[in-house]
C-alpha cells in the first residue's frame with residue numbers, strides 16, 4: 001500500500017482574467033522526495049507554488065496539501081509549511097538572530113524553544129558568527145541562507161523554495177545546494193521551482209518540465225535525459241552568418257540550430273566530431289558534452305530555458 005502523497009493536484013488551474021497561467025496540471029509529491037518544477041520565466045511555476053503555499057486560490061481542479069484542502073484548511077496547512085519566496089522578505093531592521101526569533105514567535109513557539117532553535121538554525125545556515133549583525137549588509141547568499149533558516153523555524157513537513165538561487169554567484173549557489181542537500185538527507189520533503197537545469201539536476205529526485213502553464217514531461221533527471229535526449233551532444237560554433245546545418249545534419253540522431261551554435265545529438269560525440277573534420281568542415285570551436293535537462297527542454301519545446 002502506498003503512502004498518501006503530501007501534495008496531489010488534478011487538473012489544477014490558475015486564471016488571471018482570461019489568461020490561464022496554470023492550465024490544468026496533475027502532480028503528486030511524495031514524502032521525503034525533492035520535487036522540482038523546471039521551466040522558463042512565465043511557465044506558471046510561481047503561480048503553482050503560491051497555490052500549494054495556500055496564498056493564492058485555485059481557479060479550477062483539485063488540490064490537496066498534507067492531506068487537506070487549501071480552500072478549507074489554509075491556516076492549518078500554512079502552519080506546517082516552510083516557504084522560501086522568490087524575493088527575500090527579511091526584516092532589515094532586525095539582527096540575523098532576531099529575524100529567526102520573531103518569526104518563531106509568530107508560530108506561537110515558546111521563547112526558550114525559539115532561542116534554542118535559532119542557535120541550531122544559525123549553525124545550519126553557517127551564520128552563527130553574524131548572529132548579532134543587522135541583515136542589510138549581508139551578501140545575497142547569506143540572506144538566502146537566512147531566509148531558508150527562517151522557513152525551518154517551525155520544523156515544517158514540507159519546504160517550498162521558489163527559485164532558490166536566482167541572482168547568486170556560483171560559489172553562493174553551491175553552498176546553498178549543499179545546505180538543501182543536507183535537509184533532503186534529513187528527510188525533509190522539498191518542492192523547488194527553477195529555470196536552471198543544473199539546479200534541477202543537483203537537487204531534484206523527480207521533476208516536471210513546465211512550459212506555458214502545462215507539464216511537458218515528468219521523471220527523474222536521468223530518466224528525462226534518457227527519454228528525450230541522446231547520450232552525448234556535440235556543440236559546434238561557426239563564424240557569424242555561417243550556421244548552415246547542411247554539412248553536419250546527418251552526423252547524429254538530430255541537429256538543433258541555435259543563434260550561436262549548432263548542437264548535434266549523438267551517441268558518440270567524438271566519432272561525430274571526427275566525421276565533421278573528415279568532411280573538411282571547420283567550426284571555430286567544438287565541444288563534446290553529456291546531455292542535460294536543457295537539451296530535454298529544447299527537444300520538448302524547441303526553445304532554450306534561459307534566453
Ligand SMILES: Nc1ncnc2c1ncn2[C@@H]1O[C@H](COP(=O)(O)OP(=O)(O)OP(=O)(O)O)[C@@H](O)[C@H]1O
Pocket residue numbers: 016019021039040041042043044045046047048163
Ligand atoms: N497576478 C497576476 N496577474 C496577471 N498575470 C499574472 C499574475 N501573476 C502571474 N501572471 C502571469 O502568469 C504567467 C505565469 O507566471 P508565473 O510567475 O507563475 O511564472 P513562473 O514560471 O514562476 O515565472 P517566474 O520565474 O518569472 O516567476 C506569466 O505570464 C505572468 O505574467
